[in-house]
Amino acid sequence: MRLGLTETNQPRVVIIGGGFAGLAVARKLQRSEMQVLLLDRNNYHLFQPLLYQVATAGLEPDSIAFPLRKIFKRYRNLTFRMAEVTSVAPAENRVITDIGPIDYDYLVLATGSRTNFFGRSELADKVMTLKSIPEAMELRNLMLENLEHAVLVEDLKEREALMNFVVVGGGPTGVETAGALGELKRHILPRDYPDLDIRLLNVHLLEMEGRLLGGMSEEAGEESLAALKKLGVKVWLDTGLADYDGEIVKLTNGKTMAAQTVIWSAGVEGATLPGFADNLVAKGNRLSVDQFNRVSGFENVFALGDLAAMTSDDLPKGHPLLAPVAIQQGELLGENLVRLRAGKEMQPFNYRDKGALATIGRNRAVADLGRFHFKGIIAWLLWTFIHLMTLVGFRNRMVVFVNWLWNYFTYDRGVRLILKPFDRKIPRQKKENRKSPTSA
DSSP, X not given: OOOOOOOOSSOEEEEEOOSHHHHHHHHHTTTSSSEEEEEESSSEEEOGGGHHHHHTTSSOGGGSEEEHHHXXXXXXXXXXXXXXXXXXXXGGTEEEETTEEEEOSEEEEOOXXXXXXXXXXXXXXXXXXXXXXXXXXXXXXXXXXXHHHXXXXXXXXXXXXXXXXXXXXXXXXXXXXXXXXXXXXXXXXXXXXXXXXXXXXXXXXXXXXXXXXXXXXXXXXXXXXXXXXXXXXXXXXXXXXXXXXXXXXXXTTSOXXXXXXXXXXXXXXXXXXXXXXXXXXXXXXXXXXXTTOBXXXXXXXXXXXXXXXXXXXXXXXXXXXXXXXXXXXXXXXHHHHXXXXXXXXXXXXXXXXXXXXXXXXXXXXXXXXXXXXXXXXXXXXXXXXXXXXXSXXXXXXXXXHHHHHHHHXXXXXXXXXXXXXXXXXXXXXXXXXXXXXXXX
């Protein structure tokens, strides 16, 4: 297959992944004397922190995605190829892709993370996940379709199952998703479904630990718990998902509930590629790297962000799986590659923790900024501003801002559309259990 790569005397840097880390490296290499090749299975950069808003009908997918070719259209030394990388052959300085093998001088692995089921792979076909645009759209379709089916179902228990939403995991994604669902229940669904008793709709949030937002302060966890309860979300602390067969949720405390929608946000793991020895893969399926993000045992292979396990006495588990970590590592690696090219020493990575934020809904958020803790509308405004500024592209910022402004003043979400499911995982209710459109 013709790859169309120009043969030059410049060293070739192959970057796998167009996420936060991959973009940061590429931008730093914009004016370098290197040939940069960016590979990604998609032709767009995805702003993953707002995926839950696509799933809950707050935003359209194109408002949080931006074409990679448009980002790099003025980069003379960068080539983009849409490709699936199947494995890496580091001993041969080569990556194997579905468009053919590609040689490199430097390899940057920025493949991010994938859903972690903690060894319970049987759940993958039963629960909904939030790691990509297709998954977010599939979840939106499922939730809205279940509500439409609930209008037609006669049996009360089946209707309750269709109107039960269970979110597994009390981290930022779980808290924000549960909060968005709580706002849907309170402000929007009663108007959309006047013939449904919305009081039957329940949002459950399961968290194995004794508090929410374990990576943030205790104040943030307590505030998020109080805010979710105000929205009517039923929070189950010290409780996890014991089993789910697609219809019945079994909790670790022995209780059960019927639910047709279970959203898994309980954790992620590094999206490693085949080709590295098992002893290089650390806990969380992350690659062991040194202070320069070099994969252990290799001088020209680097791993960034969610994929990199840079452990130390202060960070025995490595850095948190957050966008700021990926961005800072990517920026420093780009600078270090330029230093290598110039024969200079690389600089070690030191994470500058600028804080953490999570939103629970309208005027409700928590923020930990160093020694300072904010909550309520101040934290919500901070969260809004930072997310808008981190989005790629002026158009995307404006579209998201206008959507948020409209939602804020109208209590409405204008993209409650049911589109054809990508790959429906949970079968819809049997037709014989539905009411006739003319029945009472």
